[in-house]
Amino acid sequence: MDPEGSAEPRAALDGVSRRRLLTTVGAAGAGGLALGAAGGAAAHAAAAGDAPDPLSAVGSGTVAFHGEHQAGITTPMHSKGHLIAFDLAPGAGRKEAAALMRRWSALAARLMAGRPAEGDDTGVALDAGPSSLTLTFGFGRTFFSRTGLAARRPAGLDPLPAFSADQLDARRSNGDLWVQIGADDGLVAFHALRAIQRAAGNTAGVRWQMNGFNRSPGATARPMTTRNLMGQVDGTNNPRPSDPDFAQRIFVPSGGEPAWLAGGSYAVVRRIRMLLDDWEALSLTKQEQIIGRRKADGTPLTGGTETTALALDELGADGKPVIPANAHARISAPEQSGGAAMLRRPFSYHDGIGADGTPDAGLLFICWQADPLRGFVPVQRKLDRGDALSPFVRHETSGLFAVPGGAREGEYVGQRLLES
Numbered sequence: 001m002d003p004e005g006s007a008e009p010r011a012a013l014d015g016v017s018r019r020r021l022l023t024t025v026g027a028a029g030a031g032g033l034a035l036g037a038a039g040g041a042a043a044h045a046a047a048a049g050d051a052p053d054p055l056s057a058v059g060s061g062t063v064a065f066h067g068e069h070q071a072g073i074t075t076p077m078h079s080k081g082h083l084i085a086f087d088l089a090p091g092a093g094r095k096e097a098a099a100l101m102r103r104w105s106a107l108a109a110r111l112m113a114g115r116p117a118e119g120d121d122t123g124v125a126l127d128a129g130p131s132s133l134t135l136t137f138g139f140g141r142t143f144f145s146r147t148g149l150a151a152r153r154p155a156g157l158d159p160l161p162a163f164s165a166d167q168l169d170a171r172r173s174n175g176d177l178w179v180q181i182g183a184d185d186g187l188v189a190f191h192a193l194r195a196i197q198r199a200a201g202n203t204a205g206v207r208w209q210m211n212g213f214n215r216s217p218g219a220t221a222r223p224m225t226t227r228n229l230m231g232q233v234d235g236t237n238n239p240r241p242s243d244p245d246f247a248q249r250i251f252v253p254s255g256g257e258p259a260w261l262a263g264g265s266y267a268v269v270r271r272i273r274m275l276l277d278d279w280e281a282l283s284l285t286k287q288e289q290i291i292g293r294r295k296a297d298g299t300p301l302t303g304g305t306e307t308t309a310l311a312l313d314e315l316g317a318d319g320k321p322v323i324p325a326n327a328h329a330r331i332s333a334p335e336q337s338g339g340a341a342m343l344r345r346p347f348s349y350h351d352g353i354g355a356d357g358t359p360d361a362g363l364l365f366i367c368w369q370a371d372p373l374r375g376f377v378p379v380q381r382k383l384d385r386g387d388a389l390s391p392f393v394r395h396e397t398s399g400l401f402a403v404p405g406g407a408r409e410g411e412y413v414g415q416r417l418l419e420s
């Protein structure tokens with residue numbers, strides 16, 4: 001039996017969507033094809049003469065692979081995510097890296113369209129639709145020296161400065177290559193993760209992997225913005241694609257430096273552990289003062305609704321700012337750091353209980369910007385000096401990746417760097 005769970009040779013399944021496959025297999029059901037348990041229901045319906053069940057709204061979500069920018073940057077937050085970094089194998093250079101990016105790009109295009117991997121699919125996502133799957137690829141600083149391309153390494157990949165509160169694990173930081181996988185179904189996300197790992201072959205080995213989650217689409221009516229594991233509404237004041245300066249802040253412009261990165265972006269990835277026992281011991285009032293917003297709905301302490309601007313100058317009856325001077329939302333606001341802005345698109349994570357007996361849980365903080373020196377760095381510098389949230393979080397890992405622009409039809413991600 002082939003890896004898709006069908007008695008037919010795997011090659012016969014190439015070129016069809018997973019849903020079409022179910023219909024086809026279902027129609028031939030009496031011919032003795034064996035399906036996995038999950039595929040069985042649809043096959044049964046089709047064999048009985050009914051149309052296969054339509055995909056749910058969640059399953060049918062599709063994000064295009066080709067485009068000006070890679071998918072997974074402005075894509076709405078996913079409910080499941082995997083972050084995985086690879087190092088090139090000893091002896092693998094530019095040629096092997098180019099072949100890998102070509103393989104990964106073809107694979108990503110297939111999977112994002114809801115099709116199985118070519119040749120040897122594991123079958124894990126056999127009965128699911130694309131579920132808004134995205135795969136996003138980035139290059140770390142070390143990629144350029146390993147591939148003989150040091151001269152073309154962008155200045156934006158210069159190492160991030162050390163921050164006083166950093167407690168970074170170097171083995172789980174950075175890496176030659178980075179892949180962000182997001183989907184609104186856990187099996188679809190895992191399927192893509194394994195396919196990417198397997199397609200790396202002997203060219204690259206896994207350096208680290210992290211798994212995250214967010215609210216499932218449709219789980220709540222309001223608030224629409226997700227919550228983090230401290231219970232705060234998190235993501236309210238993100239730049240919006242409709243903002244006039246959005247593209248300029250998030251994407252490297254064409255005509256900018258380096259040319260191969262046009263349409264691309266930089267991702268800063270920090271695994272930030274939340275010290276949840278300490279945080280949860282605080283009163284609600286204290287928690288709200290630390291952030292500067294109400295916990296229930298994310299409204300600023302100065303009033304309004306979730307999306308009302310913070311009235312940073314407003315004083316209370318005691319003559320002190322209503323939003324405290326060290327509140328996280330005040331300190332991280334762009335006007336505090338010369339207009340520095342970033343698009344935050346994180347996942348929560350929970351890896352059980354740590355060696356210290358407290359939850360190993362927190363935020364896989366991912367932020368996107370056209371230039372880390374005008375996005376993450378000034379804001380984190382500011383937070384490092386006086387954020388009321390700092391005693392309740394610990395930055396444990398760090399990564400910085402240049403994420404090329406999207407591939408055009410017939411192109412692979414990174415081709416403009418690797419073949420010019």
Ligand SMILES: C=CC1=C(C)c2cc3[nH]c(cc4nc(cc5[nH]c(cc1n2)c(C)c5CCC(=O)O)C(CCC(=O)O)=C4C)c(C)c3C=C
Pocket residue numbers: 228230232233234235236237238270272273274291293298328329332333334342362363365376379380383393
């Ligand atoms: C260096 C950048 C940032 C880090 C690191 C960071 C960590 C972090 N943040 C929260 C929770 C919230 N952050 C909020 C706002 C906010 N945070 C940053 C930057 C970093 N946060 C920015 C730029 C902003 C927006 C500021 C603004 O423009 O007003 C909020 C408020 C709601 C919102 O706007 O999203 C919360 C809540 C945690 C828990 C955390 C580390 C674990």
Ligand SMILES: [Fe+2]
Pocket residue numbers: 328332
């Ligand atoms: Fe924040």
